[in-house]
Amino acid sequence: MDGSPAPAEPLRGRRRFLIGVVTGAVVMAIAGLGASTLIKSPQQAAAEAAPPGPSLITATVERRVLRQAVVLRGTVEPDRALDVRPVPGAGRAVISRRTVKAGARVEAGTVLAEISGRPVIALKGVVPPYRDIHRGMKGSDVDQLQAALSGLGYRVTDRDGVFGASTERAIRKMYQARDYDPPVEEAEQPDPTAAPSASPTTAASRPAYLPMSEVYYVRSLPARVSAVKAGLGAEVRDAILTLSVGDMVVRGSLAPADRELVETGMPVQILNETTGRTVTGEVASIGDLRPGGGAEAGHPITVGATKALPSNFAGEDVRLTVTAATTGQAVLVVPVSAIFSAADGSTQVLRVPEGDRRRSVTVRTGASAGGFVEVSGDGLTEGDRVAVGGIPDGTG
Known part of the structure; x- marks a missing residue:
């Protein structure tokens, strides 16, 4: 025996064997873990697919x-529509010049149309003209004319309801401001046996008057022309214009189920969905139930704006939101x-x-x-x- 140590090769071999065994075990463990995430039992799959429990x-x-609101639709319309039917004068009545167009604003003193070369002038008043008014006449129609002339800015100093010199002067000025000759009394036929006059009568020296065919009284001005019914050259047989009189309002239909919720005076929001603009208003009136089947049945409702509705609201279908109740x-x-x-x-x-x-x-x-x-x-x-x-x- 030489006392030398045992060879290292067997030890090294056993160490390699142990490392291989451990490595294989680790690999198998990882593979098993991966397989467990992919392979599920039917009970586990059903549990994972079930909806979560109710939460609070x-x-x-x-x-x-x-605010309790009632919403409905409405259409913007004039408060009142007025058909203009001039009083016919002597001779054939033909529109010789159209002076207003649809959508035009009509003020006191506006020439609505020219008929057979003569104007039809809009004036503020209630009673329609029923006679020609001449100097020296008296009556409520003379009083109405004087008030209208004063409203145009002309000075009238005659006694109320009496056609005097200042009323005549105001009529002349009204016509001249609109480029028309004032209507004057017919000249008296001269006596052929009398000597010729040194100063013959002229139109300027004859008294002016107001023919009933050349004026049209409107209760509320300004107004707006909503339709022109007779064009240039048409013979006047009926209405020639339609005026929208008064402020524009919104008219709609309130469902019977909402009638108990809505009362006059309640605030309303008026939405023009075309322009996106909203205007405030209030319920002006609610009518009795209008018969009809289905959606046609309802209470007529009128909504007025707090301020005048913009002109681009005219004829629009708008949305109305009525504040029926509020806690304040x-x-x-x-x-x-x-x-x-x-x-x-x-x-x-x-x-x-x-x-x-x-x-x-x-x-x-x-x-x-x-x-x-x-x-x-x-x-x-x-x-x-x-x-x-x-x-x-x-x-x-």
């Missing part, structure tokens, strides 16, 4: 002004779905503090609108959260 849905208690000031509100009746008959909500620990709070309800209801009661303040759905025990 909450909403915040807040303060707001509640901000009140404590919760969603309607948060309210439930308890077994004792009280009205309650479920208050949800931190940690989802629910507590029933008895409340009194008030006005409701837009999915919210007014509440009051001890234990509920602004900012609290209340349950509105997903309550697992079925309460609510």
Whole structure:
């Protein structure tokens, strides 16, 4: 024996063997883990596909002004339509010059049309003309004429209802300002046996008067021409124009179910969806139920604007939102779905503090609108959260 150590080769071989075994075990463990994530039992797959359990849905208690609104459609129309039918004069009446067009604004003193070379002048008044007015005449129609002339800015000093010199001068000025010769009295036929006059009578020296065919009285001015019914050269047999008199209003139909909610004087928002512009107004009138089937049945409703409606609203189909009720000031509100009746008959909500620990709070309800209801009661303040759905025990 030489006392030398054992060869290292067997030890090294055993070490390699052990490392290989450990490595294989690790690989198999990883492979098994991967397979376990891909291969699932039917029970596990069904459990993972099932919907999640019900969770608690909450909403915040807040303060707001509640408004109950009724929405309907309406059409913008003139308050009153007036057909202009001039009083025919002597001879054939033909429109010789059209002076106004559809959409034109008609003021006091506007020449509505020229008929057989003579003007038809719009004046403010109530009683239609029924006679030619000459110097020396008296009456309510003379008084109306004097008021109209004064409204145009002409000075009239005659006694009310008496056609005198200042009334005549005002008539002359009215015609001359519109480039027309004033109508004058017919000249007296001279006596052939009399000596020739040194100063023959001229139109300027003859008294002026007002023919009833050359004036048209309108109760409310200004107005607007909504339609022209007779063109140049047409013979005047009927109405030649239609005037929109008074401010524009909105007319619609109120559903029978909403009639008890809406009263005259309630505020209204008028929305022109073409332009996106909103104008405020109020309910002016509500008529009796108009018979009809289905959607045709309803109460005629008229809405007037707080200020005059813009001209581009004319004829438009608009949306009307009537504020039928309001709390007037901000009140404590919760969603309607948060309210439930308890077994004792009280009205309650479920208050949800931190940690989802629910507590029933008895409340009194008030006005409701837009999915919210007014509440009051001890234990509920602004900012609290209340349950509105997903309550697992079925309460609510």
